[in-house]
Amino acid sequence: MSVVIFSGGMDSTVLLAYELDQSHPVEAISFNYGQRHARELASAKWIAERLGVNHEVVDLTNLRPLLAGSSLTDDSVAVPDGHYAEESMRATIVPNRNAIMLSIATGWAVSRGHEWVKFGAHAGDHFIYPDCRPPFIYAMDLAVRLANDGVAEVGIDAPFRTMSKTAIAKLGAKLNAPVELSWSCYKGGDTHCGTCGTCTERIEAFADAGVPDPTIYATQVTASS
Amino acid sequence: MSVVIFSGGMDSTVLLAYELDQSHPVEAISFNYGQRHARELASAKWIAERLGVNHEVVDLTNLRPLLAGSSLTDDSVAVPDGHYAEESMRATIVPNRNAIMLSIATGWAVSRGHEWVKFGAHAGDHFIYPDCRPPFIYAMDLAVRLANDGVAEVGIDAPFRTMSKTAIAKLGAKLNAPVELSWSCYKGGDTHCGTCGTCTERIEAFADAGVPDPTIYATQVTASS
Numbered sequence: 168m169s170v171v172i173f174s175g176g177m178d179s180t181v182l183l184a185y186e187l188d189q190s191h192p193v194e195a196i197s198f199n200y201g202q203r204h205a206r207e208l209a210s211a212k213w214i215a216e217r218l219g220v221n222h223e224v225v226d227l228t229n230l231r232p233l234l235a236g237s238s239l240t241d242d243s244v245a246v247p248d249g250h251y252a253e254e255s256m257r258a259t260i261v262p263n264r265n266a267i268m269l270s271i272a273t274g275w276a277v278s279r280g281h282e283w284v285k286f287g288a289h290a291g292d293h294f295i296y297p298d299c300r301p302p303f304i305y306a307m308d309l310a311v312r313l314a315n316d317g318v319a320e321v322g323i324d325a326p327f328r329t330m331s332k333t334a335i336a337k338l339g340a341k342l343n344a345p346v347e348l349s350w351s352c353y354k355g356g357d358t359h360c361g362t363c364g365t366c367t368e369r370i371e372a373f374a375d376a377g378v379p380d381p382t383i384y385a386t387q388v389t390a391s392s
Numbered sequence: 393m394s395v396v397i398f399s400g401g402m403d404s405t406v407l408l409a410y411e412l413d414q415s416h417p418v419e420a421i422s423f424n425y426g427q428r429h430a431r432e433l434a435s436a437k438w439i440a441e442r443l444g445v446n447h448e449v450v451d452l453t454n455l456r457p458l459l460a461g462s463s464l465t466d467d468s469v470a471v472p473d474g475h476y477a478e479e480s481m482r483a484t485i486v487p488n489r490n491a492i493m494l495s496i497a498t499g500w501a502v503s504r505g506h507e508w509v510k511f512g513a514h515a516g517d518h519f520i521y522p523d524c525r526p527p528f529i530y531a532m533d534l535a536v537r538l539a540n541d542g543v544a545e546v547g548i549d550a551p552f553r554t555m556s557k558t559a560i561a562k563l564g565a566k567l568n569a570p571v572e573l574s575w576s577c578y579k580g581g582d583t584h585c586g587t588c589g590t591c592t593e594r595i596e597a598f599a600d601a602g603v604p605d606p607t608i609y610a611t612q613v614t615a616s617s
Contacts, residue, residue, distance in 0.1 A: 225458065229451050230496065233448070233496070261499075262500075263536060263539055264499070266539045267495040267499055270491040270495040271458070273488045273491065274486075274489070277487035278458065278461050297540060297541040303538040306534045306535040309535070310491060313528040313531050316525075316527075317522055318485055319487070
């Protein structure tokens with residue numbers, strides 16, 4: 168059985184559907200780390216209910232002052248607009264975020280007797296987020312295997328690590344994943360802004376995949392690629 | 393500058409003194425993960441004040457239900473008496489604890505601009521705790537370096553990783569580390585029990601080092617080795 172780190176975004180929603188489609192029993196874990204877009208946690212709850220998946224939400228909001236300097240957790244830093252492949256997007260990095268979430272999820276997996284912790288990192292994340300790249304994933308897998316050596320057999324995987332977000336959008340459509348319930352926008356408004364980095368990626372992925380985009384955007388930008 | 397993971401126990405107290413003696417500026421971070429022996433956090437506070445070190449305490453008590461099954465965090469599991477080299481001591485393992493603490497400390501280190509996260513794992517911990525052994529330490533160092541690649545240069549070290557606790561007791565005496573303020577006992581009473589695994593290790597280390605043991609034990613056991 169696996170634990171899936173589940174943000175409530177498009178990638179981890181498709182990952183949940185993918186694991187269920189492969190008849191892998193899963194439990195989902197979400198983290199409230201004081202992100203500006205905590206709206207994604209409501210999406211996570213709805214999607215987990217829709218898919219009939221047990222869902223745990225971990226409150227890490229008291230880590231927020233420790234992880235300062237990111238636009239996602241620090242109100243004094245603005246969320247940049249534009250494409251992931253821009254230097255300005257570095258403002259959306261939360262220091263060591265994925266190692267923190269993966270470590271806690273691994274502790275939960277061990278206490279529940281599960282063998283895998285999976286997360287939705289994909290190739291489109293690589294440019295900006297080092298903690299989504301395969302070398303980190305493999306090193307973290309090794310670290311948690313050694314951390315629990317002789318106690319439990321548990322590892323980390325990111326099945327979409329070499330896939331584009333376009334491929335994920337296609338896979339989601341094929342699996343009938345409830346992406347219409349998912350939340351991407353970093354800005355934390357009532358609707359997707361349509362201009363921040365993750366909205367831009369979402370718009371382009373649906374367009375490139377030839378899949379209807381169910382999302383309502385405050386600013387409707389036509390996909391450029 | 394370094395972040396030291398500081399339990400308030402003997403090993404991390406000597407580590408703090410050791411880093412200061414080497415003129416390495418340090419900040420200390422402690423974790424309340426719902427451990428039965430949260431008494432150690434009071435010790436951590438006093439020692440950090442004595443040494444003039446900035447000290448952050450992170451409240452992770454809401455992780456307690458996620459990390460069930462350990463005698464340190466689960467009231468339904470008893471703390472075993474005896475020596476670390478006994479099978480019963482496995483009940484004191486908290487699933488993936490060190491990876492969780494190191495990951496959070498690394499996030500803090502990055503946001504503070506520090507280059508190292510150090511912790512007090514030593515050779516005496518190896519038999520029972522896989523997350524104190526050198527292979528884990530090296531893999532975790534690699535994982536956090538890759539997680540922050542291009543963002544920050546930060547790594548993990550355990551300077552005492554090949555030292556015995558006896559050697560740590562000797563070093564503490566040499567450096568005049570305030571070990572008399574430190575707390576080891578897992579049981580969470582008002583005084584050290586003198587019989588649990590970590591009290592046993594503490595008693596033996598002072599005796600073997602030929603260093604007067606300043607600790608008051610509820611049950612005074614003579615060191616056997």
